[in-house]
Amino acid sequence: MAYPPLTLYIHIPWCEKKCPYCDFNSHKKTGSLPEADYIKALCNDFDRDFVFANRVSAKSNQSITEPRQIQSIFIGGGTPSLFDPLSIKTLLEHIKARTNYSPEIEITLEANPGTAEAAKFAGYKEAGVNRLSIGVQSFDDKKLKILGRLHTGTQSHKAITLAKEAGFKNYNVDIMHTLPGQTVADGLRDLETALAFQPPHLSWYELTIERNTVFYSFPPTLPNETIAQDLYELGNQKLDARGLRQYEISAYSTKNRSSSHNLNYWQFGDYLGIGAGAHGKISYSNGEIYRSAKRKQPDKYLKNFLDRSTSAKINCEFTLIESDQISIEFLLNNLRLRKGFTIELFEQRTNLCFSEISAKVDQMVSKGLMSRVENHITTTPVGFYMIDTILEEFS
Numbered sequence: 001m002a003y004p005p006l007t008l009y010i011h012i013p014w015c016e017k018k019c020p021y022c023d024f025n026s027h028k029k030t031g032s033l034p035e036a037d038y039i040k041a042l043c044n045d046f047d048r049d050f051v052f053a054n055r056v057s058a059k060s061n062q063s064i065t066e067p068r069q070i071q072s073i074f075i076g077g078g079t080p081s082l083f084d085p086l087s088i089k090t091l092l093e094h095i096k097a098r099t100n101y102s103p104e105i106e107i108t109l110e111a112n113p114g115t116a117e118a119a120k121f122a123g124y125k126e127a128g129v130n131r132l133s134i135g136v137q138s139f140d141d142k143k144l145k146i147l148g149r150l151h152t153g154t155q156s157h158k159a160i161t162l163a164k165e166a167g168f169k170n171y172n173v174d175i176m177h178t179l180p181g182q183t184v185a186d187g188l189r190d191l192e193t194a195l196a197f198q199p200p201h202l203s204w205y206e207l208t209i210e211r212n213t214v215f216y217s218f219p220p221t222l223p224n225e226t227i228a229q230d231l232y233e234l235g236n237q238k239l240d241a242r243g244l245r246q247y248e249i250s251a252y253s254t255k256n257r258s259s260s261h262n263l264n265y266w267q268f269g270d271y272l273g274i275g276a277g278a279h280g281k282i283s284y285s286n287g288e289i290y291r292s293a294k295r296k297q298p299d300k301y302l303k304n305f306l307d308r309s310t311s312a313k314i315n316c317e318f319t320l321i322e323s324d325q326i327s328i329e330f331l332l333n334n335l336r337l338r339k340g341f342t343i344e345l346f347e348q349r350t351n352l353c354f355s356e357i358s359a360k361v362d363q364m365v366s367k368g369l370m371s372r373v374e375n376h377i378t379t380t381p382v383g384f385y386m387i388d389t390i391l392e393e394f395s
């Protein structure tokens with residue numbers, strides 16, 4: 001059995017404050033952070049997860065002489081840039097010593113553009129990070145205030161400049177659109193400002209109101225459908241004209257700068273998730289695929305993982321992806337990609353035969369929502385924006 005590529009997600013769960021739209025596992029920082037302990041816990045968590053993942057992926061009578069390679073690392077949050085570069089270096093060195101990952105792999109760290117964070121960019125580079133994802137969201141101070149962000153547009157300008165000066169050739173700028181009170185011109189101005197930096201990658205995504213957020217309890221007034229639609233269409237035209245190719249619903253990049261870490265999620269690859277509330281996905285040697293989740297509360301996570309003596313299995317919740325859900329999950333991810341997927345990829349990542357979904361695919365092709373050219377399947381331009389409708393047909 002050929003296993004999918006294996007990547008590593010590392011979660012740092014603290015932020016200066018909680019943004020009203022955020023439903024991530026992020027916790028307001030109170031007092032000083034238990035940074036050293038958390039790095040120690042992450043190292044323990046990694047050791048157990050990595051050994052466990054290799055054990056369940058090995059054939060029962062096979063000893064693990066060739067551990068699976070880590071293909072990319074993403075340090076997300078929360079706000080990882082609250083951590084000192086030396087802490088990140090300690091963590092990466094620990095992982096490197098156990099996996100000997102290639103120096104070529106993509107190692108991303110999410111950073112906020114506040115002054116204190118941006119001052120650390122050169123240190124992260126030194127620590128081994130080779131890609132930054134900068135959470136700008138908007139350059140408009142009024143919009144930033146509504147979003148509860150602590151930084152200003154001017155600080156974002158400085159942060160991107162500092163990232164480039166620190167030698168980050170590969171970086172992402174996060175911009176949100178369809179913000180409260182935003183006009184088409186406002187949204188395009190944000191995009192234009194970001195594009196002036198010629199970023200190799202841009203995540204341009206719509207503000208959505210999620211459950212368990214302040215915005216869910218006190219919803220702001222969002223732009224109407226017409227504004228949202230016009231902004232999306234004109235924004236896409238602008239991005240395309242400036243050489244940023246849309247390769248996923250909200251992700252745009254120049255040539256060869258798509259995020260290999262995120263591509264692995266969308267292509268239904270395997271990943272380890274370490275840190276409070278981190279999720280993982282692992283293929284077992286018997287063909288089963290499991291999702292894993294760590295304790296969400298940082299203090300409980302720390303309690304679990306500061307002690308090296310407990311096993312990975314105890315501190316992690318495992319859920320089997322039922323066989324009737326595997327193809328849906330595969331499609332849910334792969335249909336987000338402009339390039340779609342091949343029949344070989346479907347069979348390799350799901351351990352299912354393509355005949356399980358081929359009749360439905362043909363049906364979607366006849367409805368003009370999907371296209372099939374030999375063994376290659378994509379959504380059509382219309383279907384790309386109707387993924388939920390397509391998935392309902394496969395359920």
Ligand code: SF4
Pocket residue numbers: 014015017018019022023024026077078079112135
């Ligand atoms: S900074 Fe990011 S992770 Fe933290 S609360 Fe805001 S949106 Fe959530």
